[in-house]
Amino acid sequence: MKHSKTKILLVSISVVFVVVMLIVPLISVLINSLAEGWDFYVKALTTPYVLSALRLTLIATVIAVAVNTVFGLCAAWAISKFDFRGKHLLTTLIDIPFSVSPVIAGLAFIMTFGRMGWIGQWIEVLNDYLGTDIQIVFAVPGVILATIFVTFPFVFREVIPVLHTQGRDEEEAAALMGAKGRTIFFRITLPQIKWALLYGIVLCTARALGEFGAVSAMSKLRGETFTLPLEIDALYQSGSTDAITAAFAVSSLLVLLAVGVLLLRVFFEAKLHKPS
Amino acid sequence: MYVEMKHIEKNYGSFHASRDVSFGVDKGKLVALLGPSGSGKTTILRMLAGLENPNSGDIVIDGKRVNDIPAAKRGIGFVFQNYALFRYMTVFDNVAFGLTIQGMKKADIRERVLEMIDLVGLSGMEGRYPNQLSGGQRQRVAFARALAPHPQVLLLDEPFAAIDAKVRQELRNWLKETIHRVGITSIFVTHDQDEAVEVADEIIITNHGRIEQVGTPLDIYSKPKTPFVAEFIGTPVVIENCSVLTGFADIDGPKRAIIRPEFLKIYKQGTMKRYASAAEDGIVEAVVFRGSRLDVTLRVKDCLIHGEYAFDAPPLSVGEAVKVLIYRLHVLDGDKTYLRENSAMMGSDVFYI
Structure with missing residues (x-):
């Protein structure tokens, strides 16, 4: 047949x-x-460089996910519940990180927040005035900003179709009975979008953990502003057999994190598509 | 008048949704807003509820102008078209929601909720979620939820649209009876004239944002005031020149008219005993079985008209020549309409029932 x-x-x-x-x-x-044994594996994972990179990766991921969850919720709520000019434009703009190469995003941040950049100049002025030394580019804040940039459509993208299909009826009904915005959000809207929101957060986390391009452009100092993907690259580029094995060891760490995220994703996806 | 709209105008951009809408509803009445889709009936309901604001005009409930009172403070119970039940709450929590918001005491809430659930006949289902209920049960929950906070007025948007035909009939009777028992002033929107005629005490007919006629179902049916109402109600057929028909030759002015199936009777050849001179010759063009009756399409003097025929009478076949007696028709005269009897029947001394 x-x-x-x-x-x-x-x-x-x-x-x-x-x-x-x-x-x-x-x-x-x-x-x-594991090519050089378990001891080597453990040692490779506990060098100061790797620990610093792991720490920064987790910090950047947590902050990016938190920021993008709040932002994604606000934007999705605004776009699905209100009518305003430029609504379609805003929806399209939010997708930019999906279509722009992360390296370009990194370079754009350098041009914006660097010493000569538009916003960077003002930060210099602020530093002079306050006697502080806030650095964005080639520093931790830059790494975090880059991570936020590449991951910001995820929560928005997952939540908006759910908000659209559920319509405004239930919220309108609640408002008619006198419920205020906070009550409506926590008792009506949040239960509706819960699984989509968690799914968006998982996708956002996976992307944040693995981001290389944009972070690479914003990061110069190994052991200080390197995330795990940058550390892996640095180890691998150094060329010695030991270093390459160490690169694989660190990679396995990321792979394990990714598998964990994947399992969460399967779980949330099942919840999300469960007929209700 | 308990609920009143006075000279309401409403625009959505360039779309004129309400044009000089004025009407009143007496306390305790069950009123239908009836019209084709896009005629502005839902807009009227949403403005009453406070979900939309009119551009001008007054909305009055119980003697108070409520234009500037927010939706939640108007004392409105609203049943949405798809019920808009809170899908992540049980039946109990759905009905309790409005009372919780009002800050009522827990024990009082419980009492009121159980009373409402009992009223709608869903006792024992308090713990179910909306997706575990049938369409009819969901509507009952929506109804209970709307009534729980003691609203002054109940508004229902297409309350039967989402329910299948068989249950709909039963629910209509139930809703009518329950609303009258509770005694709450209620207004519902529908595009289904059978529903409006059957359920409502009074019907408000809307068209293109205007109100065409307000009256009891009988008034609307037997005395349509405008050509739109005459054409909208029943299953009418429009005749361009009615003066060609026997008994209607002496009509002055406009000749456009409406014939409803109940305005005529079909006789097999040779069975007509009375008024033979007032009858027309017709040819049967089509016969459709409708269960309790036959719908017959007839060609009379080059006009196609519809009639009804008893299903147990001697059968008709397509192409058969028959006698058609047209008792009366609605003449459409500009923006007015009037009823015209068959003048050839007038001469006879026998009164027809």
């Missing part, structure tokens, strides 16, 4: 592709990371 031949062909292509492109490389990361 032609039908079943097509089916076998399509399924085989998909499976082979996934195995070659995803499974084999990921397994190779895990195996290579």
